[in-house]
Amino acid sequence: MAFTYFFRDRATLEAIREYVIPELRKYRYINIWDAGCAMGPEPYSLAIIFKESLGYYGFKRLRIYATDLDEENHRFGEIIAEGVYPEESVRRIPEPIRSKYFSPNGKPGYIRVADEIKRCVFFERHDLRSLKPIAENFGLVVCKNVLLHMQPSERPGVIRMFHRSLAPGGFLATEQTQKMPAETSHLFEQVTPNIQLFWRV
Ligand SMILES: C[S@@+](CC[C@H](N)C(=O)[O-])C[C@H]1O[C@@H](n2cnc3c(N)ncnc32)[C@H](O)[C@@H]1O
Secondary structure (H helix, E strand, O other): OOOOOOOOOHHHHHHHHHHHHHHHOOOOOEEEEEEOOOOOHHHHHHHHHHHHHHHHHHHOOEEEEEEEOOOOOOOHHHHHHHOEEEHHHHOOOOOOHHHHHEEEOOOOOEEEEOHHHHOOEEEEEOOHHHOOOOOOOEEEEEEOOOHHHOOOOOHHHHHHHHHHHEEEEEEEEEOOOOOOOHHHHHHEEEOOOOOOEEEEO
16 A cells, blocks of 8 residues: 655654754765555655755755565656645645745646655665665665564565665664554664654664
């Protein structure tokens, strides 16, 4: 199921702004993996949060690798590249951020993401069940509302793969409804109570 919208989990975005960005901004390149990105509102929400904190030059160092199985062939890659979404999907974005990064697209009821935001997001197809990370040395891996669709026995393997894909001191964000499985709890420390944001040990 590919249900998603912009700024879906404000509390986690706020925690990323508060705890993750101050660490990652120290690095020359900031690489993020958004695993199970659906048609793009989540990686674009992350890009907006980083742009707001990093400013014009800092933002140029950011790359978000957005992956999804896209099992039903909805062509997420093409939707993300186009960056056009129903107006209702951006309702959660507070003004003035919404008007800063979105503009009318000529099609009633739809709105387009700014090119500067689109430029840092790259989509590729990837199956998390392969247990092969798309790359290593990520500063942040975001995987939200995906693990809950997997069997409990599958989750530790996927979380171990995220651990391998992170740079030392990197961060992992998962959905609020998933607690860290006991099998992988020694690999991460929770950054702040009540938010599923972890630091790679
Ligand atoms: C409910 S959406 C979540 C989208 C976004 N992360 C969010 O929280 O708004 C779940 C996404 O996980 C993807 N997905 C499910 N199983 C997957 C797998 N094995 N590998 C990669 N993506 C998968 C689905 O295609 C879908 O787009």
